Amino acid sequence: MDLPKRVVIVGGGFAGLTCARALRGANLDIKLIDRRNFHLFQPLLYQVASGALSPGDISAPLRSVLRHQKNVQVLMGEVTGFDPAGRRVTLADGDVPYDTLVVAAGAESHYFGNHEWEAFAPGLKTIEEATEIRRRIFEAFEHAEREPDETMRRAWLRFVVVGGGPTGVELAGAISEIARDTLKDDFRSIHPEEAEILLLEGETRVLPPFPPDLSDRAERALIGLGVRSRTGVRVTKIDENGVVMATSEGERRIDAHTVIWAAGVRANSLGKLLAEALGASTDRGGRVVVNPDLTVTGHPNVFVIGDLAHCIGDDGKPLPGVAPVAMQQGRYVARNLICRLDAVAPGDFRYRDKGTLATIGRNAAVADFGRIHMDGFLAWLAWLFIHLLYVVGFRNRVLVALQWGFQYLTFNRGARLITGVVQPVRPEARPELSTARPGED
Amino acid sequence: MDLPKRVVIVGGGFAGLTCARALRGANLDIKLIDRRNFHLFQPLLYQVASGALSPGDISAPLRSVLRHQKNVQVLMGEVTGFDPAGRRVTLADGDVPYDTLVVAAGAESHYFGNHEWEAFAPGLKTIEEATEIRRRIFEAFEHAEREPDETMRRAWLRFVVVGGGPTGVELAGAISEIARDTLKDDFRSIHPEEAEILLLEGETRVLPPFPPDLSDRAERALIGLGVRSRTGVRVTKIDENGVVMATSEGERRIDAHTVIWAAGVRANSLGKLLAEALGASTDRGGRVVVNPDLTVTGHPNVFVIGDLAHCIGDDGKPLPGVAPVAMQQGRYVARNLICRLDAVAPGDFRYRDKGTLATIGRNAAVADFGRIHMDGFLAWLAWLFIHLLYVVGFRNRVLVALQWGFQYLTFNRGARLITGVVQPVRPEARPELSTARPGED
Numbered sequence: 001m002d003l004p005k006r007v008v009i010v011g012g013g014f015a016g017l018t019c020a021r022a023l024r025g026a027n028l029d030i031k032l033i034d035r036r037n038f039h040l041f042q043p044l045l046y047q048v049a050s051g052a053l054s055p056g057d058i059s060a061p062l063r064s065v066l067r068h069q070k071n072v073q074v075l076m077g078e079v080t081g082f083d084p085a086g087r088r089v090t091l092a093d094g095d096v097p098y099d100t101l102v103v104a105a106g107a108e109s110h111y112f113g114n115h116e117w118e119a120f121a122p123g124l125k126t127i128e129e130a131t132e133i134r135r136r137i138f139e140a141f142e143h144a145e146r147e148p149d150e151t152m153r154r155a156w157l158r159f160v161v162v163g164g165g166p167t168g169v170e171l172a173g174a175i176s177e178i179a180r181d182t183l184k185d186d187f188r189s190i191h192p193e194e195a196e197i198l199l200l201e202g203e204t205r206v207l208p209p210f211p212p213d214l215s216d217r218a219e220r221a222l223i224g225l226g227v228r229s230r231t232g233v234r235v236t237k238i239d240e241n242g243v244v245m246a247t248s249e250g251e252r253r254i255d256a257h258t259v260i261w262a263a264g265v266r267a268n269s270l271g272k273l274l275a276e277a278l279g280a281s282t283d284r285g286g287r288v289v290v291n292p293d294l295t296v297t298g299h300p301n302v303f304v305i306g307d308l309a310h311c312i313g314d315d316g317k318p319l320p321g322v323a324p325v326a327m328q329q330g331r332y333v334a335r336n337l338i339c340r341l342d343a344v345a346p347g348d349f350r351y352r353d354k355g356t357l358a359t360i361g362r363n364a365a366v367a368d369f370g371r372i373h374m375d376g377f378l379a380w381l382a383w384l385f386i387h388l389l390y391v392v393g394f395r396n397r398v399l400v401a402l403q404w405g406f407q408y409l410t411f412n413r414g415a416r417l418i419t420g421v422v423q424p425v426r427p428e429a430r431p432e433l434s435t436a437r438p439g440e441d
Numbered sequence: 442m443d444l445p446k447r448v449v450i451v452g453g454g455f456a457g458l459t460c461a462r463a464l465r466g467a468n469l470d471i472k473l474i475d476r477r478n479f480h481l482f483q484p485l486l487y488q489v490a491s492g493a494l495s496p497g498d499i500s501a502p503l504r505s506v507l508r509h510q511k512n513v514q515v516l517m518g519e520v521t522g523f524d525p526a527g528r529r530v531t532l533a534d535g536d537v538p539y540d541t542l543v544v545a546a547g548a549e550s551h552y553f554g555n556h557e558w559e560a561f562a563p564g565l566k567t568i569e570e571a572t573e574i575r576r577r578i579f580e581a582f583e584h585a586e587r588e589p590d591e592t593m594r595r596a597w598l599r600f601v602v603v604g605g606g607p608t609g610v611e612l613a614g615a616i617s618e619i620a621r622d623t624l625k626d627d628f629r630s631i632h633p634e635e636a637e638i639l640l641l642e643g644e645t646r647v648l649p650p651f652p653p654d655l656s657d658r659a660e661r662a663l664i665g666l667g668v669r670s671r672t673g674v675r676v677t678k679i680d681e682n683g684v685v686m687a688t689s690e691g692e693r694r695i696d697a698h699t700v701i702w703a704a705g706v707r708a709n710s711l712g713k714l715l716a717e718a719l720g721a722s723t724d725r726g727g728r729v730v731v732n733p734d735l736t737v738t739g740h741p742n743v744f745v746i747g748d749l750a751h752c753i754g755d756d757g758k759p760l761p762g763v764a765p766v767a768m769q770q771g772r773y774v775a776r777n778l779i780c781r782l783d784a785v786a787p788g789d790f791r792y793r794d795k796g797t798l799a800t801i802g803r804n805a806a807v808a809d810f811g812r813i814h815m816d817g818f819l820a821w822l823a824w825l826f827i828h829l830l831y832v833v834g835f836r837n838r839v840l841v842a843l844q845w846g847f848q849y850l851t852f853n854r855g856a857r858l859i860t861g862v863v864q865p866v867r868p869e870a871r872p873e874l875s876t877a878r879p880g881e882d
Contacts, residue, residue: 054856055495056855142517183504395853402840403836416479417478417568418517
């Protein structure tokens, strides 16, 4: 084994999996390490959180995706350290040697030092978090149905999404559709459509990464869906009873039992471990700074890609942590490795921005294709088409399409299970349950 | 409110939900109470445990099923007691008054006094248990892939199903198909098809409720699938390393890291509470003994139905805890209540046995239609058709049919996620990971 053939890829997300697949047929001995046994299609995770899709529909078992690619071995394991001198990755239960290392460990929710908020406002990065958010959303309506006190009931029917980026907008729109359409006829004591959905954003407009005109159109679409967005506000506290936000008029408390965090992400903790081991610099979000060829300075055999990498784009700004960047970086590293095998000099990585989309709800989305800005039904169709195209696996594509079809026609969401910890819906005792909806029967 | 109009149904399983639906249009004020917000199609729960279907595919939100039935209010809550004198059901958070009470709280796994076995051998009664079993099955292969020691690897590739009734047979068959078909090309260090699947049964034959000739045919089908069944054995110990069984030749230990409990069920703990409150008798499984009209002696306004009821059939033996019995009892109670409203004397409940089916695997099932006994492809088709017919909701029916179609054609299982507690795959440290499968590369 004289040629540097052992490639270890850490992470089976968009970056790592794309890299492994692009190395199909290469004369390499590849190991793909992930904590989980599946690739997760994160852009649709909010649809699991809102009961529209099942976890299995947006997950593809890594082994299944790579089953016929004989140069790849998938290892399920937790990376605990890097030893660049010994060229080994340390797992919780053993070492894996490498000649070339590709780290694509991804991002996690960032609470900016307020870890205690996580319990009251979960983020949306894993399947478990998605089903937990789903539980909280649907359980809130159950609590409201059984709550005789008007003020308390209102707090159960108030939903706060912190962060007005694409994930926050998608979640707020989905919760609104749940309240107005999905649950319309389901309750007897409450009117779910009276739910208030608040979207809080620190910048002066929602969807800050988009051009201002598209932010405006998104805001109008949100209003149409009944979502109230507050921009230019800063959250200063989150507890079990709600959120305190600082506005230009001072602090204000919002009583709400369901709060979801979509305000920020940072590099996975492996980023810090890796940077320390390599002597690399990181940015404020913990991302590892990489060279134009995505290697780390002083370590030409270590690549960092995806949400974990701080990579400067053509406009001098760091590239965003989105799937297209991750996939293009994965493909670039694969090409780079094949060039090296053939002793050809590889060029630098260049990101080709094909556009950005964000969906707001039924028939509503915004799309930024550089000079062309779109919104409404056409943008929504584009969003639908592109997301279906990139869902991994034919089976998942059909299942997602079918369930979207059902949902579009019936307004129903089939996967609205409350699972996990089942708590008594109302801990406080009370003599008798109200029967009739006010003003009915 | 002079007429006894307030009906409380405890439990939204086959018995309770069927009863509520059969009361459509009746001039009654019905409350359906369940801990969960969904009806679970339990006969297909083993397909969630084996990664073939997602939890959402076999669950129907109770509110959604009953949304247009205005005489029913669904309450999500945990029943903690019964007060027959005050005609109230006590919940964790309040009381619900009734004129007529229908208790259909179902069954739970029964370890016959060995509660400590539950941690090592989970049963299959809830969605959470199904995803936990799924995690254990698929994680076992991950452990085996990374285990260099031959004996240890074999223990990871050995699966023990305790209990040879329909659930045990279905699970054993499904695990065998996972090993032989689904995972065939997925690993590099192990051959999944070398997995051993053991089915342990205390009686002298598998599927004891079926006629002996069908047990024989099921046994042959299991052998064809590579499942080894041991009948006439008694499990005397279960721990993290396996099972000890008592056979006619003495005790024998089986080293296995994955053990599943399908050996017995008993009435939900609400059965005991109810029997104590009513002064009713229970059988050894905790089921409440009911009269021929499914009421409890001395309480003509309290019905017990489904798996919670001990009801004698025409043959003098208690009716089995299966869905058809529960559904027929639910419909009977609805008819009975309507008769009472009309001051008509209702007759007694009589179970009409339309036949019993058990599936073993691809193209293999047994069916007992009284004089007609079937096995093989035809029985399997009948099983498929009947299960699709009874899955609640058009959407679920299409999703299940579609995924069965995919699986039949590709042998793949799409919902094989390892979720929940993610543990290091191998806690013991070891110097280096093996690369090649023995005899390859």
